[in-house]
Amino acid sequence: xxxxxxxxxxxxxxxxxxxxxxxxxxxxxxxxxxxxxxxxxxxxxxxxxxxxxxxxxxxxxxxxxxxxxxxxxxxxxxxxxxxxxxxxxxxxxxxxxxxxxxxxxxxxxxxxxxxxxxxxxxxxxxxxxxxxxxxxxxxxxxxxxxxxxxxxxxxxxxxxxxxxxxxxxxxxxxxxxxxxxxxxx
Numbered sequence: 001x002x003x004x005x006x007x008x009x010x011x012x013x014x015x016x017x018x019x020x021x022x023x024x025x026x027x028x029x030x031x032x033x034x035x036x037x038x039x040x041x042x043x044x045x046x047x048x049x050x051x052x053x054x055x056x057x058x059x060x061x062x063x064x065x066x067x068x069x070x071x072x073x074x075x076x077x078x079x080x081x082x083x084x085x086x087x088x089x090x091x092x093x094x095x096x097x098x099x100x101x102x103x104x105x106x107x108x109x110x111x112x113x114x115x116x117x118x119x120x121x122x123x124x125x126x127x128x129x130x131x132x133x134x135x136x137x138x139x140x141x142x143x144x145x146x147x148x149x150x151x152x153x154x155x156x157x158x159x160x161x162x163x164x165x166x167x168x169x170x171x172x173x174x175x176x177x178x179x180x181x182x183x184x185x
Contacts, residue, residue, distance in 0.1 A: 022148035024111035025184045026103045028069050034062035034076065034156075036180035060180070062097075070103040078121070088128045095121030095136065101144075109148040116141050117160065136166040152184040 025032070036059065062076030076099070081092040101115035119138030124131060140162015148154045157179040164171040 022109045022151055024103070024106055024109065024146045024148045024154055025152065026066055026070050026072065026106065026111065026113075028066050030066045030184055032064040032182045032184040034060070034064065034074070034180045034182050036060040036062075036178060060178075062180070064101070064182070072101045072115075074099045074101065090124075090126040092124040093121060095119055099142070101142075111146045112144075113146065113158075114141065114143050117162070119164070123166065134166045136164060138162055138164040146182065154182045154184075156180055156182055 059080065060076055060078045062074055064072045064074040066072045074097075076097040078093065078095040078097065082090070097117050097119045099115055099117035101113050103111050103113045105112045117138075117140060119136065119140075121136040121138075123134045123136060125134070126132075140160050142158045142160040144156055144158025146154050146156040157177065159177050161173060163173075
């Protein structure tokens with residue numbers, strides 16, 4: 001047991017020392033690709049009250065470009081769906097989320113950032129062959145952290161809160177979290 005503990009501590013120390021040599025990229029002209037299972041957040045598309053099965057997974061891809069030091073512009077796409085044969089219900093979501101981010105603090109391999117976003121999307125719901133389509137608009141703010149795990153590779157997680165508007169339904173607050181991996185060029 002002591003050997004396992006020793007090896008674990010040594011491995012964590014090695015990872016921490018390697019990561020400490022890296023720095024989160026937030027310099028003017030840097031570009032990044034963001035990948036997410038869970039959807040780069042759901043772009044505010046959860047405003048429609050729909051009971052979803054636990055197997056629903058969204059996928060997201062996005063990009064970020066730093067127009068100035070510490071200031072990035074991003075664009076993310078979100079797609080998700082489910083097909084519940086037991087209740088004859090199908091859901092499909094598609095959204096786009098432009099965003100702005102600003103690095104607040106950067107220390108070693110970790111950075112804290114904030115920003116704002118807009119969300120534009122479509123939610124299609126089909127129950128027993130009858131379908132409806134809802135347009136969605138959302139806006140809000142975000143607070144996140146990014147950890148550089150290697151040169152030009154990082155993990156990020158953020159919390160977003162805002163408002164969602166879709167045909168006849170408004171949701172205020174209701175924050176969501178998103179996590180993704182960044183690859184910078």
